[in-house]
Amino acid sequence: MGRQIDAADLAEQHVEQYLGRVSGYLHGADPQIVNETLEEMRLHLRACCEELVHRGYSADQAIRMSVQRFGSSSKVGRSLAWQLAADSIFVKLYCALTLSRYVKFFVIFWRTPMASDSDPVVTAAQPWLIPALTLMLLWQIITTLTATRPRSPARVQQNILSMQRDLINPKYLNPTGFLRYLYLTFLLLIGIECLHHHIYRLGILCILEAIEFAFIRTAANRILGRVSA
Amino acid sequence: MKEQHELKKGSTQTLILAVLGDAPSHGYAIAREIERRSASALKMGEGALYPALRALENEGFISSAWELQLSGPARKVYTLTEKGQGELARQKSAWQKFSEAVNSVIGGAPHGQTN
Numbered sequence: 507m508g509r510q511i512d513a514a515d516l517a518e519q520h521v522e523q524y525l526g527r528v529s530g531y532l533h534g535a536d537p538q539i540v541n542e543t544l545e546e547m548r549l550h551l552r553a554c555c556e557e558l559v560h561r562g563y564s565a566d567q568a569i570r571m572s573v574q575r576f577g578s579s580s581k582v583g584r585s586l587a588w589q590l591a592a593d594s595i596f597v598k599l600y601c602a603l604t605l606s607r608y609v610k611f612f613v614i615f616w617r618t619p620m621a622s623d624s625d626p627v628v629t630a631a632q633p634w635l636i637p638a639l640t641l642m643l644l645w646q647i648i649t650t651l652t653a654t655r656p657r658s659p660a661r662v663q664q665n666i667l668s669m670q671r672d673l674i675n676p677k678y679l680n681p682t683g684f685l686r687y688l689y690l691t692f693l694l695l696i697g698i699e700c701l702h703h704h705i706y707r708l709g710i711l712c713i714l715e716a717i718e719f720a721f722i723r724t725a726a727n728r729i730l731g732r733v734s735a
Numbered sequence: 736m737k738e739q740h741e742l743k744k745g746s747t748q749t750l751i752l753a754v755l756g757d758a759p760s761h762g763y764a765i766a767r768e769i770e771r772r773s774a775s776a777l778k779m780g781e782g783a784l785y786p787a788l789r790a791l792e793n794e795g796f797i798s799s800a801w802e803l804q805l806s807g808p809a810r811k812v813y814t815l816t817e818k819g820q821g822e823l824a825r826q827k828s829a830w831q832k833f834s835e836a837v838n839s840v841i842g843g844a845p846h847g848q849t850n
Contacts, residue, residue, distance in 0.1 A: 549810065575778075576781045578782075579782075581783075582782035582786070586789065
């Protein structure tokens with residue numbers, strides 16, 4: 507009897523560990539839907555174990571076979587994330603893009619021979635600008651890391667609404683077609699040229715600008731599509 | 736390779752719709768029914784069933800409700816909607832055309848040879 511209980515506990519433990527790994531991918535999804543989905547999967551795994559035990563397998567074998575049949579937790583988790591937490595993926599993308607913008611400003615105002623020699627305003631502003639930008643950069647890193655915490659789905663929705671407000675701003679509506687590709691090519695060529703001549707900061711700035719320009723429109727469209735839907 | 740992956744994903748949804756086309760069912764029973772009907776030839780990762788079910792539900796092809804069972808715990812039972820019936824018919828027709836095309840290439844005579 508004791509051994510049966512141990513086996514049942516072990517099975518339960520294995521199932522919970524597996525579901526825990528899956529739920530790790532579902533940050534930012536509605537907790538009720540996540541709980542329902544995990545409960546369905548729990549029932550599925552238990553039923554599978556019971557069936558295999560009835561067929562003569564040991565409890566330990568049955569657990570391993572059930573989990574194996576279910577497939578890798580990372581694959582299941584990622585697939586579920588696209589269905590249950592797609593918004594949070596775009597929130598993360600948006601936050602990462604905003605972070606890249608802060609990094610860009612940080613790079614511009616960082617003390618470089620080019621900036622301090624040629625621009626007295628930038629040189630005068632550096633003592634307070636750099637600490638302020640550093641704080642903003644740290645704040646944005648924290649926001650990016652915490653934007654889709656599992657316990658704050660309301661926060662995710664709030665983030666989406668704030669992005670919607672931001673994205674109405676016409677500065678995000680970049681030109682399309684030939685001009686878009688021309689601008690991207692220009693930025694990348696300048697960036698590569700700067701890196702080639704060891705002007706690393708300006709080179710990184712140009713490449714960050716190109717990445718931001720290329721992806722922000724896609725991210726904005728996806729977020730706006732999600733919000734309006 | 737990408738096309739193969741997409742085909743597999745699409746196939747899972749078609750198989751689910753086909754099973755639910757006969758009767759409402761829950762996740763575990765759907766997996767077993769696919770295995771039974773294919774004589775164990777189609778053994779997908781059963782975990783893939785749930786993202787596919789969520790996708791079908793989001794599209795409005797199936798609906799779900801928790802139902803008490805005569806024995807055992809409550810189960811989430813999925814039912815094909817009217818929209819889903821239309822989608823099933825469309826996917827069946829598309830699959831038939833695809834398999835006929837593949838069969839005609841595999842089973843057809845080499846180019847330039849006629850019987």
